[in-house]
Amino acid sequence: MVSLHGGHSGEFCEHATGTLRAILDAAVAAELSAYGVTEHAPRSDSRFLYDSERAKGYDVERLGREFEAYSRESLRLQRQMRSSLEVVRGFETEAVPSSSYVESMLALRREHKFDYVVGSVHHVCDISIDESPRHFREAVAACNGLEPFMERYYRLVEEMIRGLRPEIVAHLDLPKLHAPQGADLCTPTVRRAAETAIEAAKSHNCILDLNTAGWRKGLPDPFPSPWLVRLAAEAGVPFCFGDDSHGASQVGYGLKRARQYLLGQDVDSITVLGLGQRGLERQQIPLTP
Numbered sequence: 001m002v003s004l005h006g007g008h009s010g011e012f013c014e015h016a017t018g019t020l021r022a023i024l025d026a027a028v029a030a031e032l033s034a035y036g037v038t039e040h041a042p043r044s045d046s047r048f049l050y051d052s053e054r055a056k057g058y059d060v061e062r063l064g065r066e067f068e069a070y071s072r073e074s075l076r077l078q079r080q081m082r083s084s085l086e087v088v089r090g091f092e093t094e095a096v097p098s099s100s101y102v103e104s105m106l107a108l109r110r111e112h113k114f115d116y117v118v119g120s121v122h123h124v125c126d127i128s129i130d131e132s133p134r135h136f137r138e139a140v141a142a143c144n145g146l147e148p149f150m151e152r153y154y155r156l157v158e159e160m161i162r163g164l165r166p167e168i169v170a171h172l173d174l175p176k177l178h179a180p181q182g183a184d185l186c187t188p189t190v191r192r193a194a195e196t197a198i199e200a201a202k203s204h205n206c207i208l209d210l211n212t213a214g215w216r217k218g219l220p221d222p223f224p225s226p227w228l229v230r231l232a233a234e235a236g237v238p239f240c241f242g243d244d245s246h247g248a249s250q251v252g253y254g255l256k257r258a259r260q261y262l263l264g265q266d267v268d269s270i271t272v273l274g275l276g277q278r279g280l281e282r283q284q285i286p287l288t289p
């Protein structure tokens with residue numbers, strides 16, 4: 001078992017708990033063979049601070065400092081723990097401000113020599129869609145309704161993929177987290193936009209994150225939902241597992257169930273990333289019932 005999206009820690013992320021070391025120790029205890037750490041990229045403009053960060057007096061300088069510290073500590077732990085755990089070192093991108101994030105995310109990757117990148121879209125119309133139901137409603141209103149909002153979201157995912165070429169695309173249907181119960185999130189228009197994003201993932205050789213945080217947050221499915229898993233599988237886009245841990249107790253959460261979930265959608269292999277002699281290596285591993 002390998003998780004390639006997670007390792008957010010209280011040391012470097014306001015909404016996570018505990019140390020990065022504690023998370024990696026939990027990965028060893030859970031007998032994971034490799035663990036991808038992907039702290040959030042710092043947001044560079046104070047209008048993107050979360051309410052919880054503002055309440056604690058965070059500013060963008062602090063986000064920047066903590067990310068620098070994350071970069072150093074993840075490198076140190078990667079070396080120190082080499083004999084017990086393969087730590088694959090990455091970060092999770094932001095797609096704001098929409099006009100300039102591509103350059104800043106590519107620069108972060110280059111400057112800190114990360115092994116890989118998890119590409120995420122957490123904002124639509126530069127408004128957070130996963131921070132709270134209130135923010136979600138604001139983003140939907142800014143798009144003049146749920147269907148245009150969903151269409152816009154998948155267009156942004158497509159643009160993010162083309163701009164950042166991330167190894168992994170995170171939580172593909174994140175908007176369902178705060179969508180109203182019973183809302184139709186796969187109308188023909190939305191589905192076409194999602195298909196275009198999946199085609200972009202295919203043409204840029206991306207892996208989709210089968211992200212168990214959906215279950216952890218009380219949704220009936222992980223990210224992404226079955227219809228998207230099937231679309232991706234039909235398009236030939238592979239999957240990896242991501243526990244999206246924000247603390248040691250969440251390490252490995254739902255991975256066994258995620259395996260059964262993929263098998264239930266006729267996905268019969270999983271892709272893992274590891275560090276070989278010549279850098280990052282991908283391996284496709286069969287899933288057996």
Ligand SMILES: [Zn+2]
Binds near residue numbers: 008040246
């Ligand atoms: Zn987070």
Ligand SMILES: [Zn+2]
Binds near residue numbers: 092170
């Ligand atoms: Zn995320």
